[in-house]
Amino acid sequence: MADDKKAKKKKDSQLVIRLNKDQRDQFVQLCDELDTSAARELRLFIKGFIARHTPEDSA
Numbered sequence: 001m002a003d004d005k006k007a008k009k010k011k012d013s014q015l016v017i018r019l020n021k022d023q024r025d026q027f028v029q030l031c032d033e034l035d036t037s038a039a040r041e042l043r044l045f046i047k048g049f050i051a052r053h054t055p056e057d058s059a
Contacts, residue, residue, distance in 0.1 A: 015042075027041075
């Protein structure tokens, strides 16, 4: 069953964004200092954004 759960959560897509180099560098540095990754923090933001903007009856 653990393998089924992993398969459902497989990361199989990318989102490419353009941003200011200084902002990117600050963000990555802060993530390093907080012992996390930029990708992890962006995924958490996206999940939260979806949860906040998805009506409860369609979840």
